[in-house]
Amino acid sequence: xxxxxxxxxxxxxxxxxxxPGGEPGARSQARAGQPTRTLRVGPRRPAGRKVAYLYLAPAxxxxxxxxxxxxxxxxxLSFFAWDGVTAGTWVGLDNYRQVLTDPALRASVLHALGxxxxxxxxxxxxxxxxxxxxxxxxxxRYPVSRTVLFxxxxxxxxxxxxxxxxxxxxxxxxxxxxxxxxLGSMTRxxxxxxxxxxxxxxxxxxxxxxxxxxxxxxxxxxxxxxxxYEAARLDGAGPVREFFAVTLPGLRAEIxxxxxxxxxxxxxxxxxxxxxxxxxxxxxxxxxGVLIYRLAFTNGEVGxxxxxxxxxxxxxxxxxxxxxxxxxxxx
Amino acid sequence: xxxxxLRRSARTTAMCAMLVAAATGLTACGGLTPxxxxxxxxxxxxxSTALPTGSATLTIVSSENAGTTKALAQAFHAKHPNIxxxxxxxxxxxxxxxxxxxxxxxxxxxxxxxxxxxTTVKANLVRSLDDYAKAYGWDAKYSSxxxxxxxxxxxxxxLGTGHLWAGPAGFSVVGVFYNKDIAAKLGITPPTTxxxxxxxxxxxxxxxxxxxxxxxxxxxxxxxxxxIVDATDGAAKTSDWVNGKAxxxxxxxxxxAAATTLADWxxxxxxxxxxxxxxxxxSVAEFTKGKGLFLFNGSWDAxxxxxxxxxxxxxxxxxxxxxxxxxxxTSVAYAIPAKAKNPDLAAAFLDFMNTPxxxxxxxxxxxxxxxxxxxxxxxxxxxxxxxxxGWAAVNKDNGLVNFFANTDATMGDTLTSQxxxxxxxxxxxxxxxxxxxxxxxxxxx
Numbered sequence: 001x002x003x004x005x006x007x008x009x010x011x012x013x014x015x016x017x018x019x020p021g022g023e024p025g026a027r028s029q030a031r032a033g034q035p036t037r038t039l040r041v042g043p044r045r046p047a048g049r050k051v052a053y054l055y056l057a058p059a060x061x062x063x064x065x066x067x068x069x070x071x072x073x074x075x076x077l078s079f080f081a082w083d084g085v086t087a088g089t090w091v092g093l094d095n096y097r098q099v100l101t102d103p104a105l106r107a108s109v110l111h112a113l114g115x116x117x118x119x120x121x122x123x124x125x126x127x128x129x130x131x132x133x134x135x136x137x138x139x140x141r142y143p144v145s146r147t148v149l150f151x152x153x154x155x156x157x158x159x160x161x162x163x164x165x166x167x168x169x170x171x172x173x174x175x176x177x178x179x180x181x182x183l184g185s186m187t188r189x190x191x192x193x194x195x196x197x198x199x200x201x202x203x204x205x206x207x208x209x210x211x212x213x214x215x216x217x218x219x220x221x222x223x224x225x226x227x228x229y230e231a232a233r234l235d236g237a238g239p240v241r242e243f244f245a246v247t248l249p250g251l252r253a254e255i256x257x258x259x260x261x262x263x264x265x266x267x268x269x270x271x272x273x274x275x276x277x278x279x280x281x282x283x284x285x286x287x288x289g290v291l292i293y294r295l296a297f298t299n300g301e302v303g304x305x306x307x308x309x310x311x312x313x314x315x316x317x318x319x320x321x322x323x324x325x326x327x328x329x330x331x
Numbered sequence: 332x333x334x335x336x337l338r339r340s341a342r343t344t345a346m347c348a349m350l351v352a353a354a355t356g357l358t359a360c361g362g363l364t365p366x367x368x369x370x371x372x373x374x375x376x377x378x379s380t381a382l383p384t385g386s387a388t389l390t391i392v393s394s395e396n397a398g399t400t401k402a403l404a405q406a407f408h409a410k411h412p413n414i415x416x417x418x419x420x421x422x423x424x425x426x427x428x429x430x431x432x433x434x435x436x437x438x439x440x441x442x443x444x445x446x447x448x449x450t451t452v453k454a455n456l457v458r459s460l461d462d463y464a465k466a467y468g469w470d471a472k473y474s475s476x477x478x479x480x481x482x483x484x485x486x487x488x489x490l491g492t493g494h495l496w497a498g499p500a501g502f503s504v505v506g507v508f509y510n511k512d513i514a515a516k517l518g519i520t521p522p523t524t525x526x527x528x529x530x531x532x533x534x535x536x537x538x539x540x541x542x543x544x545x546x547x548x549x550x551x552x553x554x555x556x557x558x559i560v561d562a563t564d565g566a567a568k569t570s571d572w573v574n575g576k577a578x579x580x581x582x583x584x585x586x587x588a589a590a591t592t593l594a595d596w597x598x599x600x601x602x603x604x605x606x607x608x609x610x611x612x613x614s615v616a617e618f619t620k621g622k623g624l625f626l627f628n629g630s631w632d633a634x635x636x637x638x639x640x641x642x643x644x645x646x647x648x649x650x651x652x653x654x655x656x657x658x659x660x661t662s663v664a665y666a667i668p669a670k671a672k673n674p675d676l677a678a679a680f681l682d683f684m685n686t687p688x689x690x691x692x693x694x695x696x697x698x699x700x701x702x703x704x705x706x707x708x709x710x711x712x713x714x715x716x717x718x719x720x721g722w723a724a725v726n727k728d729n730g731l732v733n734f735f736a737n738t739d740a741t742m743g744d745t746l747t748s749q750x751x752x753x754x755x756x757x758x759x760x761x762x763x764x765x766x767x768x769x770x771x772x773x774x775x776x
Contacts, residue, residue: 080365085431085454088365169613170605192548192608194755280548281607281751297428299741300450302365 071313078306084296088303095307105308108286109315111198112267115287118202119209119266124258126206127213128251131221132243146218150211157208161275164204165191168276191277194284201285204272209265213258220254221247256327260320267316288312378462379675380682382411389676390417392433393444394426395663397631399501399696400444406692407683414676431456439670441677444663445481445497447737452487452496457666459494463678469498472685472702476731477502481664488775490574490733498681499662501698504722504731505554506648506658508618508626508636508714513540514645519624521647525562528650532601535624542601544623546614547754550736550747552593552606554627557659557735559589562651566730569657573733575775581767590753590760597754607751619644629660630718634697637714646717648725657730658721661737663698694719735767739774742767 053060078095082088099105134145152160167173168190175187190200228246237245270289273279279286279294288308296305393400404416419440421429427446434443434456443457451457464470469478481497483490509521514531517538522528532542545552561569563585572579580586596602603609603617611628618626619639627649628636636644648656667677683689690700694707694715699722709715725731736743749766752758758766 076363077365082365083450083454084366085435085450085456086366090364168608170603170609170617189605189608192605192751194607194757197608278549278747280748281755282748282757294741294744298744 074306074309078303078310080303082302083300084302085300091303095304096311098304099308099311104283104286105288105291107283108288108291111285112269112287112289114198115202115205115266115269116263118199119205119269120259120262122206123209123213123262124255126210127217127258128248128255130210130214131217132239132247146214149214152208153211157271158275160204160208161272164200164272165276168200192281194281197277197281198285201273201276204276205266205269208272209262212261216254216258217251220251224250252327256323259323259327263319263323264316267312267319378466378678380466380679381675382414382679383673383676384413386413386415387673387676388415388417389442389673389680390419390440391442391444391665391680392419392421392426392430392440393663393665394421394423394446395444396420396422397634397697399663399693399698402692402696403500403683403689404680406688407680410683416680434668434670437670439668439672441667441671441673442665442680443668445666448481448483448487448490448496449740450487451666452483452485455669457496458669458671458674460496460498460667460678460681461494463498463667463681464495467678467682469495469682469685473499474726476726476729477662477701480661480731480733488575491570491576492574497664497666498678498684499664499701500681500684501693501696501701502660502662502722502731503629503631504658504660504699504718504725505558505627505629505734506646506718506721507558508628508633509645509647510618510621510624510640511643511645512621513624517624521645522650524650524654525652531624532596536599536601541603541623542625543596544614544618544626545602545606546609546611546617547606547747547750548608548610548613550743550750551611551614551627552750552754553735553746554629554659555593555596556589556746556750557732558627558649558657559592560585561657561659561730561732562649562653563588565651565653565655566657566728566732569732572771573735573738575738575771577775579771581771582764586764586767587760590763593750594753594756594760594763597756602754606754630699630715630722631697633713633715633718642712644714646714646721648721648730655728655730656721656724657728657732658725659734660699660722660725660731661733662701738771741774742770745770 077088079090079092080088081091081094130149169175170187170189174190178184178186188196191197193200224246228250229242232242232246268289269287270293273285273287274290274293277285279290289312292305292308292312295301295308389404391400391404401418404418408414408416423446426444427449430443430445431450431454433439434451435454445451445457460469464478477499478495479491481499482493482495484493513535514520517531517534517540519531519534520527522531535542543555545555557569560581560583564583568583569585572581597606603614603623606614609617611632614623614626615628615632615635616639617623618628619636621640633646648658651657665677665681667674667681671677684693685702687703687706690703691707693700694709697715699719700707704719704723704726707719709719736746745766749758749763753760753763
């Protein structure tokens with residue numbers, strides 16, 4: 001139970017993400033298959049599908065047991081007023097009414113949406129740039145930089161938070177650096193500043209996500225047909241033109257994947273915020289994840305925490321479906 | 332297009348199947364109502380003050396990391412070699428959040444530190460210590476204010492009265508540490524009235540020193556606020572508010588004075604610029620480096636401060652209008668879980684806390700002893716000796732008040748976010764007090 005509300009958003013959103021390739025395929029099959037039956041591949045088709053389910057069974061069972069059922073349990077708990085210990089009482093939709101009318105919740109959702117800029121857009125833009133510059137096709141250039149940039153993905157987010165908390169402190173490395181380059185007047189305790197705390201936390205997210213985006217894009221670049229680059233070059237395209245004409249369109253699927261992962265991370269953000277600011281100063285960096293944690297473990301309102309978790313997972317599912325619609329459709 | 336509903340119905344079937352599976356799973360886990368299978372009424376019955384003669388193990392779970400409980404456990408083991416003490420430490424944040432689960436599990440410890448009663452009493456997770464208090468005569472050994480902090484009504488909402496739920500193992504007290512070097516340089520003597528205190532602040536500011544060191548990342552501006560409230564309204568009245576007595580309010584002359592003062596100090600530049608981004612240990616480090624004339628902090632950091640700036644620090648209780656000494660403080664307190672396997676042994680350990688031997692151990696490890704405070708002595712020049720003097724004065728005047736953060740589950744978060752906003756100039760004193768009172772009403776209604 002302890003970690004259920006925290007895990008939910010990620011798990012649920014993941015559920016909402018169709019397996020890559022599967023969905024569009026099924027759709028075109030259905031569309032094409034309906035008017036002309038001849039396209040159906042005969043009686044063997046249903047049997048094949050059954051076999052497919054058999055292959056899926058182990059993963060599906062595990063997924064149901066460790067993601068599906070806990071999520072449903074969370075939904076169930078959201079209908080109770082429960083302090084986590086004594087017997088709960090059924091309150092129907094009261095918890096939802098409570099969390100949806102709470103102004104603190106609205107602010108936290110806005111903060112989470114704003115984090116999409118830091119966790120998602122910025123790392124994707126930077127990742128594309130870096131992949132084009134250091135990734136290069138046809139070779140494994142700069143393996144060291146790639147490893148270094150991927151490191152944030154390997155470090156636990158709590159450790160990331162603690163480290164950045166030191167770096168942002170009054171005498172931390174960020175302020176030391178500013179002083180060293182003569183910007184001593186800009187120094188401040190970044191995480192305690194009402195204007196800058198949000199940006200400071202957001203940039204930690206950028207740092208964490210950048211490596212992932214870079215690696216995904218580099219892998220994608222390897223896959224782009226080299227003849228396209230040759231053709232572009234013959235047509236007299238420079239590196240910039242080449243990037244926009246060949247690399248960017250070729251990375252469409254990878255951008256979609258990176259977008260999905262990073263947007264989920266932004267909306268479900270918790271660890272970094274909790275460790276660095278705890279939602280402060282005031283409530284300037286609160287995100288739904290922090291509120292869920294507070295409701296469940298500080299306030300002893302497990303039901304309300306579960307309701308908020310369900311609302312958050314619904315929001316994430318919606319946003320991710322939207323992303324898939326945009327990036328998944330081919331023209 | 333018509334294939335879409337088909338797919339949807341397949342999905343619905345899958346969903347229904349999952350729901351059924353979920354329901355089955357839940358039923359198997361012991362009832363569909365959450366918490367329905369938790370502990371029954373706490374055990375009562377005959378208690379014994381006799382210790383086991385064979386070998387036995389006493390398990391303690393705690394978030395106390397000063398080493399006091401560990402040292403007490405060693406001393407207890409030395410006295411009773413057949414008894415082993417298994418001390419399990421968890422960091423404070425995680426500890427409170429997992430405590431209820433630990434207490435309700437079948438492997439419940441024999442003693443558990445309570446940072447606050449929380450839902451433990453209401454959920455019958457800890458047992459009443461009334462029988463043990465009677466058997467050991469604790470009422471005569473402890474001052475009433477010390478034990479009263481751990482009394483509560485059976486629903487755990489009204490504190491300070493009712494059954495006893497935990498025994499103290501050493502106290503902390505919050506007061507004002509001051510930098511003796513800066514004070515001497517500016518000709519400031521330890522202030523004994525509020526007016527003298529304010530004059531010292533102004534003098535420090537004028538001389539280019541930081542008047543008050545503060546780390547407010549985790550909301551420790553509440554120490555300043557509460558010190559002023561306690562000193563202005565008096566301990567009895569403030570305790571009523573902390574204990575959740577019906578009709579109590581924070582919108583008193585003391586409350587107003589406190590909130591106004593904090594906002595005022597922030598405006599005048601009496602507080603460090605980065606206060607909202609600095610945590611308590613960070614502010615202690617700055618203070619021992621000589622930044623700040625005063626630091627509102629608890630006795631738990633006295634050894635840290637003494638080590639870093641030996642002989643350069645003094646301690647005083649915040650001077651109030653009435654001239655009576657007040658202090659914020661509570662004890663490290665241990666409760667016996669309802670499911671404890673060795674409750675008698677646990678109670679014997681609690682009784683060991685009020686011996687002269689335990690008093691010296693508590694003092695040496697940074698806590699103020701629960702009894703025999705007059706017999707303990709620290710090293711020459713250690714600020715702990717001044718803290719002990721302040722502690723004695725607070726006890727003499729019945730001036731001990733539990734932490735504001737302990738008044739209900741959410742008050743700590745409220746004090747943090749509202750204190751940060753007050754210092755940052757985002758809200759005024761009025762809104763600060765409103766937020767505190769609203770939280771209080773929600774927690775105690």
